[in-house]
Amino acid sequence: MEVVISSSPTESYQIVASIFQSYILDHLDEKCVLGLATGSSPQGVYDELIRRFQFNELSFSHVNAFLLDEYLGLPPDHPQLYARYIRDVFISHLDMPNQNLHYPQVTQLNTGDISTICTDYEKKLRQIGPIGLQILGIGSNGHIGFNEPGSSLGSRTRIKTLSPITRTDNARFFSSEQDVPVHVITQGLGTILESQHIVLIAQGKQKASAIAQMIEGPVTINCPASVLQFHPHVTVVIDPEAASFLSNSSYYQFVQANKPDWQDKY
Ligand code: F6R
Numbered sequence: 215m216e217v218v219i220s221s222s223p224t225e226s227y228q229i230v231a232s233i234f235q236s237y238i239l240d241h242l243d244e245k246c247v248l249g250l251a252t253g254s255s256p257q258g259v260y261d262e263l264i265r266r267f268q269f270n271e272l273s274f275s276h277v278n279a280f281l282l283d284e285y286l287g288l289p290p291d292h293p294q295l296y297a298r299y300i301r302d303v304f305i306s307h308l309d310m311p312n313q314n315l316h317y318p319q320v321t322q323l324n325t326g327d328i329s330t331i332c333t334d335y336e337k338k339l340r341q342i343g344p345i346g347l348q349i350l351g352i353g354s355n356g357h358i359g360f361n362e363p364g365s366s367l368g369s370r371t372r373i374k375t376l377s378p379i380t381r382t383d384n385a386r387f388f389s390s391e392q393d394v395p396v397h398v399i400t401q402g403l404g405t406i407l408e409s410q411h412i413v414l415i416a417q418g419k420q421k422a423s424a425i426a427q428m429i430e431g432p433v434t435i436n437c438p439a440s441v442l443q444f445h446p447h448v449t450v451v452i453d454p455e456a457a458s459f460l461s462n463s464s465y466y467q468f469v470q471a472n473k474p475d476w477q478d479k480y
Pocket of ligand 1: 256
């Protein structure tokens, strides 16, 4: 796991946008598949990528993208439905074909259809994937996707119940906490681990404890993000506040300052 401590959230967005740009430009003639998270942590990255697209620095016309998770129980036109949200804030500003965005089809839900939605989504991942570059945020309780503490480390796409902490944290996107859905469909931890390169971005003090547990704690279902310790290519990009509970930050900074010329920057 590579830990990059930036000087500010803005610098983190630049770093992660550059990782995306390199991946997209390196995959012009081959499979180019992104994994996208929603929530506030990656928004600055998406804004920066839109800016670079508008300056003709890259195109998304050959890109496929998979959403990590989706709320259950929201009406099809709800602005917080993640498939709609990611279109509004990101995809609709790019030249990526609409049909290249893939997500759990929850609006087609009839009673009893959840497992079909999950298997269809996993099937699509197998057909179009694997995901070459996955961006993740992290919950204050250590979730990734919506794999709440207690999630099986090998889990696949399935329904999950949000924890009270996550519903409180996400209430800022809804009129009230009661309006935050209780259930979601999320890629499992085993599904996420199949992405080839994972970049996790976090900012702010409220993420510091989860970040320290993920990087320096034991691998445990109590901090689902700690499963990333098993993955061969993870880049964690955090600002100084999110890094503030780490014991080894000076070593991570030393590593970044002393990279051999032949090694990829991130
Ligand atoms: C969203 C997702 C979640 C968020 C996490 C952090 O698609 O998968 O894991 O990344 O809840 O949310 P923010 O970034 O809003 O703090």
